[in-house]
Amino acid sequence: MTTLRGFRRGRGGMPRPRPRGVWVASGIGIVLLLAITLGAFFPLVGFLGGVTATTAGLVPFPFVRVTLVALLGAVVVLALVVLALTRRHTATSVVAVVFAVLVALAVTIYPVVTVAISSADRAGDVWPIVTDLWQRFTG
Template sequence: MTAWVGRRGPSRRPRPRGVWVASGTGIVLVLVVALGAYLPLVGFLGGVTATTAGLVPFPVVRITLVTLLGVVVVVALLLLALTRRHTATSVVAVVVAVLVSLAVTAYPVVTIAVASADRAGDVWPVVTELWQRFTG
């Protein structure tokens, strides 16, 4: 093993360029997912909930908790990628960070779809009963 001599001391080698490239790419991709997909999607789903007078539920607490947990995990993975000395480790951390950000982006859609299906199951018997009262 070659001893690297520099400002950091004799035993530390510099980070490869691949670590910087992977980390920068990961940060850009996570920001694109967050600003280009997550925020517009959550805004749209919140607007749908507001315009349907609550027929489409928006579980604010669950979505907020998953978002905060996702932010913590993604930031930790990006910091891990940035501080590694091997490109392969950095790339793996970046890929996992991007996948976590995509999962956090998909979570509100899945949650609202499941809650809407539950709500629709609750609404249909009421609509049927009202229709029966109206027609007979």
């Protein structure tokens, strides 16, 4: 009996199949990540880029920073999804999926925060220009 147990647990045996919960958690995570990416991130970045274009740069869009954060976030999310898919325990897979969704949400919120901060800085720069133009116009 001991020999048979040792044989089953040795390297020559078949690997233990992944529990159904790992596949379910990973599938739900992938669907949520696609929904966040296609339903929130891309439309939001497109909207902010359009606002920047229509205001002639008054509302700045930090393209390089947003691109770098998006690429870094994509690498982290991809690593977490691969981690979730390769685990043998459902709880570990669920934790990896939750972290992947949180990172995706943070990457989605980043452009809004960056544009808001840049716009607030730019608005502080615009007010003196507007008052100077008003003074020139009124004499």
